[in-house]
């Protein structure tokens with residue numbers, strides 16, 4: 001029995017025996033510590049590419065939505081804003097739905113399911129992909145790798161990272177996913193210009209490039225707004241902000257906000273691309289001052305934790321969601337809430 005199966009089994013037992021529920025009850029009723037978890041989804045689709053962000057099938061997503069609706073209060077960004085400013089009394093555990101990157105499946109699959117259950121979400125989009133149709137570089141890299149793995153290629157040149165790429169091409173089918181991720185990690189660490197050059201270089205050897213996944217268009221974003229969902233900024237081109245200089249960071253943030261506002265999209269919130277603490281801009285205080293200057297009320301990360309009422313409104317934690325079983329999700333969320341209790345005891 002492997003580790004993954006054991007973890008799933010333990011979660012199922014704790015769930016079935018209602019031990020997770022008991023822990024939640026001790027925390028919320030005994031200790032009076034209800035918590036908010038901001039959920040972070042990416043694609044709601046059956047299957048994505050080799051290095052697509054987390055994909056959850058529409059069926060699995062609906063099961064999760066149904067579970068959250070039945071077991072938690074579901075709040076929106078305005079509630080969260082009020083909570084962070086001490087103006088919202090939290091009586092029960094709550095969740096909030098957010099979606100990163102603006103894939104079209106968010107509109108065609110996620111939104112109808114949220115609407116079916118009377119729930120609203122916040123959708124964070126990078127401005128160039130949705131307004132100018134420039135694909136995310138991650139998707140570009142993913143489709144190039146997909147095309148490369150179908151044919152044998154001779155690069156006839158030498159460049160940094162070639163041996164890793166060659167290893168991906170030569171690897172057996174079962175290892176492609178892992179090696180594609182390694183290529184992604186390598187490219188993700190390159191400075192902006194080198195990263196684009198690197199992708200461009202390997203793109204040249206692919207005769208026909210498959211299409212990158214569709215993103216939402218402006219009309220769809222506006223329709224989401226009309227339905228009461230909210231749209232947030234997610235930079236211009238989805239870079240790792242920690243690798244950029246001050247000027248580039250300013251451009252990515254300001255242009256990412258203003259170009260959406262110019263299209264009459266209301267922008268009050270921001271999500272950091274990749275979103276781990278090490279991915280955030282190096283000049284943190286300066287960045288926060290820019291967020292404030294451009295009237296951003298909350299900024300969200302992807303640090304797995306419950307929302308910290310005492311923390312900065314520009315460092316709101318989120319839990320990245322995957323297609324785990326409901327028992328595993330229930331256990332993980334409860335653990336995050338206890339970690340928070342113990343840390344703040």
Ligand SMILES: [Zn+2]
Nearest residue numbers: 100101273274
């Ligand atoms: Zn993103």
